[in-house]
Amino acid sequence: MATTTQLADLESFLQENPKIHYIAPSSPDYADARIVYNASRADNPLAIVQPQCHSDVCALIKYAKRKSLPFTLRVGGHNLEGRAVVEDALLIDLRALTGVTVAPDQKCATIQGGTLQGEVGNTLWAAGLGTPIGLIPSVGYAGWAVYGGYGPFSAxxxxxxxxIIAATVVNSDGEIIQADEALLEGIRGAGGLYGVILELVVKVYPISKILTGPIIFDSADIHKTFVRYNAEYRKLEAEGIPAEFVWSGMDLEEGQFWSRKIVSLGPVVMNAIAPTTVPEILANTGAHVPSRVYGSAFTHNVSIISSETAEAIGRGIAKLPKDPGTIISIHQLRGKSTKSHVASVFDARDPHFMLEILGFSKEAWAAGVAEDVSQASQHNVLPTGYISLYNSLLQADSPAAYLEKTYGSKVKVLKILKSRFDPENVFQLTVPTLK
Ligand SMILES: Cc1cc2nc3c(=O)[nH]c(=O)nc-3n(C[C@H](O)[C@H](O)[C@H](O)COP(=O)(O)OP(=O)(O)OC[C@H]3O[C@@H](n4cnc5c(N)ncnc54)[C@H](O)[C@@H]3O)c2cc1C
Structure with a gap:
């Protein structure tokens, strides 16, 4: 169907559903509403619709299915490839569907599908509670959590x-369903592949004290500083650095004890570790991250940062371009945090470090660092990479290889669940794509 006919058809559907907010391509709001974190994504969606309640989402999915209209879903817009916008596809923007409700027993909270991480962290903190989140407040919570969700509380x-202990979903027939155990297994790792996530029920934990802050090590010879830091950190790990680090335990004295050990791992020029709050941390990190950047990301999961891997990372940091979009960030999954008591299609379950190599503005630098790390770490690069960071262009010619790289041993389950919950591939432009 030609775009003009599709638009006319969509507009008559929206006249019957006037609560859904409509941004036509001719609207002055269109240019801003289609912006996502990755500014290289220049795609122009057919139009943008913003459902205001759950039944609006149902109506939209039923309509899209009936008309075979491709659509994308958007919350925080922080998919690193900007995959929430696709040329000529209808963009369903879920950002009006927000909220965090703590259960009376304070053991779990219901988070609406359009909620950003900042709202999750701030609302829970006000209730004396926390749950793992990433540190960028403008990232969508569901998009962060369903594909893995690494962050400072993950250890x-x-x-x-x-x-994730429960989920309410709009399925491929446009009906609201409570996810059964099988669907939950798929949502935990492949998120939007099976439907629109209206609500997630997640575990929460009491927390009233947190000890964290930046430590700046001398960067005159940053390569050497990093290699030394890593070697010393490995000794600290052998000593048994506690899981609470970033210190989210009640005993701040013990937190200070371990912080001093981290500070001693290299020549320090600034140590701002102090008792703080989750809202403060989110506000600080939010202020330092650009809202929109050009370029792309690379990642590796490595089982250990061996001396060879550290050398490669050190070489990369030494050449780090002076641009706020270029970052090497290292997340660690260790100890009991690697294990899960629930079924999921998230495959990387061995202890590892997830390397985020963000080459925004400076793609060639990031690609070079990723290649150097890969060459130097042949024995400790894990077979799967993190879907949220993995650069799909590396396997643009082979969707099968891409799936294998991001889901490893779970690809089969992922496909079985897809054929059961979305046999007609209504959710075709999601993360991940299957065809
Ligand atoms: C600056 C930056 C920092 C990051 N830091 C981290 C980090 O520390 N740890 C980490 O693990 N990841 C991190 N990420 C990756 C990020 O968590 C993922 O890209 C995440 O999917 C973004 O979610 P979003 O809602 O913001 O993105 P969007 O682009 O809006 O959504 C991406 C896709 O997720 C799916 N989706 C999102 N919400 C729903 C929903 N409610 N229902 C169904 N499908 C949905 C859709 O397929 C959608 O197209 C970071 C990304 C950026 C840009």
């Missing part, structure tokens, strides 16, 4: 994906 409480 203590586990990955975001492992906190």
């Amino acid at each position: 203590h409480w586990g990955l975001g994906v492992d906190q």
Whole structure:
């Protein structure tokens, strides 16, 4: 169907559903509403619709299915490839569907599908509670959690994906369903592949004290500083650095004890570790991250940062371009946080470090660092990479290889669940794509 006919058809559907907010391509709001974190994504969606309640989402999915209209879903817009916008596809923007409700027993909370991480962290903190989140407040919570969800609390409480205990979903028929155990297994790792996530129920934990802050090590010879830091950190790990680090335990004295050990791992020029709050941390990190950047990301999961891997990372940091979009960030999954008591299609369950190599503005630098790390770490690069960071262009010619790289041993389950819950591939433009 030609775009003009599709638009006319969509507009008559929206006249019957006037609560759904409509942004036509001719609207002055269109240019801003289609912006996502990755500014290289220049795609123009057919139009943008913003459902205001759950039944609006049902109506939209039924309509899209009836008309065979491709659509994308968007919350925080922080998919690193900007996959929430696709040329000529209808963009369903879920950002009006927000909210965090703590259960009376304070053991879990219901998070609406359009909620950003900032709202999750701030609301729970006000209730004396926490749950694993990432530190960028503008990232969508569901999009972060369902594909893995690494963050500073992951060592203590586990990955975001492992906190999910229930989900309410709009399925491929446009009906609201409570996810059964099979669908939950798929949502934990492959998120939007099977439906629109209206609500997630996640575990929450009491927390009233947190000790964290930046430590700046001398960067005159940053390569050497990093290699030394890593070698010393490995000794600290052998000593048994506690899971609460970033210190989210009640005993701040013990937290200070371990912080001093981290500070001693290299020549320090600034140590700002102090008792703080989750809202403060989110506000600080939010202020330092650009809202929109050009370029792309690379990642590796490595089982250990061996001396060879550290050398490669050190070489990369030494050449780090002076641009706020270029970062090497290292997340660690260790100890009991690697294990899960719930079924999921998230495959990377051995202890590992997830390397985020963000080459925004400076793609060639990031690609070079990723290649150097890969060459130097042949014995410790894990077979799967993190879907949220993995650069799909590396396997643009082979969707099968891409799936294998991001889901490993779970590809079969992923496909079985897809054929059961979305046999007609209504959710075809999601993360991940199957065809
Ligand atoms: C600056 C930055 C920092 C990051 N830091 C981390 C980090 O520390 N740890 C980490 O694990 N990840 C991190 N990420 C990756 C991020 O968590 C993922 O890209 C995440 O999927 C983004 O979610 P979003 O809602 O913001 O993105 P969007 O682009 O809006 O959504 C991406 C896709 O997720 C799916 N989706 C999202 N919400 C729903 C829903 N309610 N129902 C169904 N499908 C949905 C859809 O397929 C959608 O197209 C970071 C990304 C950026 C840009």
